[in-house]
Amino acid sequence: MAFCIRSGALDKLKIRGGRRLEGEIRVSGAKNATLPILCAALLTERALTLSNVPRLMDVRTMSRLLAQMGVEVSDNSETLELRAANVGNPEAPYELVKTMRASVLVLGPLLARCGRARVSLPGGCAIGSRPVDQHLKGLQAMGATIEVEHGYMEARAQRLRGARIVMDMVTVTGTENLMLAATLAEGTTLIENAAREPEVVDLARCLVAMGAKIEGAGGDVIRIDGVRSLGGAEHRVMPDRIETGTYLAAVAATGGKVRLLDAAPETLDATLEKLREAGATIRARDRQIEIEATGRPKSVSVRTAPYPGFATDMQAQFMALAAIGDGTAVITETIFENRFMHALELQRLGAEIAIQGNSAVVRGVPKLQGATVMATDLRASAGLVIAGLVAEGETIVDRIYHLDRGYEALETKLGALGARIERFK
DSSP, X not given: OOOOOOOOTTOEEEEEOOOOEEEEEEOOBOHHHHHHHHHHGGGOSSEEEEESOOOOHHHHHHHHHHHHHTOEEEEOSSEEEEEOSOOOOOEEOHHHHTTOGGGGGGHHHHHHHHSEEEEEOOOOOSSSOOOOHHHHHHHHHTTOEEEEETTEXXXXXXXXXXXXXXXXXXXXXXXXXXXHHHTTSBSEEEEXXXXXXXXXXXXXXXXXXXXXXXXXXXXXXXXXXXXSOOOOEEEEOOBOHHHHHHHHHHHHHHOEEEEEESOOGGXXXXXXXXXXXXXXXXXXXXXXXXXXXXXXXXXXXXXXXXXXXXXXXXXXHHHHHHHTSBSEEEEEOOSOTTOOHHHHHHHHTXXXXXXXXXXXXXXXXXXXXXXXXXXXXXXXXXXXXHHHHHSBSEEEEEOTHHHHHHOSSHHHHHHHTTOEEEEEO
C-alpha cells in the first residue's frame, strides 16, 4: 500500500499576514465522509473503488487499520481500491485507534461480516467527551453481546437482527456505525433521531451502490432492509464542506476574491448565511462557490448545532473571524464541552475573548499581532491559521500534525491564493 503524505510531528507553519487572497483552488474530498466509507469495504469480499479521496493522516491511519485486518488496499494515484476477500484479524488495536476516534466505525461492519470484533476504545482530538454508548446500545438491540474489558470492546453476534433503535442523542459516527451493521442484518432496522449530516448521506449512497437497501438518509429516521451480501462498487467521495468553509472564512477575514471549485454549496447553508452576515458577497452555482470580501468583516454571533445547524467544526474559524470583526460576537458551543482551547492562543495574537461557560464573548479589534501559537486540535489549527493570515508580522503555528489529519496541502492551496505561508521543521 502506497499512500504518500507530507507530515511530521515537529513541523510548523510560518505565516506573514496582511495579504488579500485572490485566485481559485479545488476543494478536496471530505475526510468525514471518507472514513466511514473506507469501513464499508469490510462488508464485502468484492472490490470497493473510491475516487476523490483526500490525502490525509486520518485516511492513511484508517487504511493501515484495515490492512492489518486483512484488507488489500491499493493506491492508484487517482483512486483507492479496497478488497476485503478475507478478514482474518477482526481487531482494531489501541496503537492505531488512539489517534483517531473514527476507528470505532469498524465495529459495526466487523460484527455484520465476521460475527465478532475486538476494538479498542477510541481516541482522537481532545475537544471533550465523545462516548460510544449509543453505538453499543444500538448493536446490542440488534442482538450483539458486548463486553468492555481492559480498554477494549469485545463483541459477538451469530447474525445481527433488525431492530428499532431510538438514539438518545444525535451522533454522526453512531448513526454511521449502526447503518453499516444493519446492511447485512436479518430483517429491517429503523434508526430514529439519526444524524442528518451530508456525510451520512454519502455513506448511504455508497452502500446502496454496493447493493444495500437504505431509505431516509438525510432525515431523522433511516430504514435499512438487511440483505445477505453486498457487492463491489465505484464511488466518488463528496467534497469537504468544512475545508470549503475554512477557506471561505479565510477570505472573509483577509479580504479578496476567490473561487472554490468542486465544492458542494448545498451542504453549507448555515455557513454561507453567516458569511453573508459578516459582509461577504457569495455566489454559488453548480459545484462552485465564489466569495468576495472588502473591508473589515462585521462581527457575527454563532451557535453550534447538529446539521443543518451551524457546524461545530466551523466554530474556531468563525472565532478567528470575529476576533478582527467590527463589533462584538458571542460564540456558543453546544456540541463539545472543551472546544474553546484555541481562544487562549488567539489571545496571544491580541484577540479580546472572554469565556463564559459554553460561550465566548469576542470583542473585535482592528488588528492582530503575529506571535507563536500552538494548535490544540484539528479545527483550532485552522482558526489559528486564519488569524495568522490577518495578523501583522510573523505568526508561527506549532503542532500542525493536527492540521494534517484534516486538511490536504493547506499551505500549498493558501500559497496559490497569494498567502505568505510555509511549512518548516
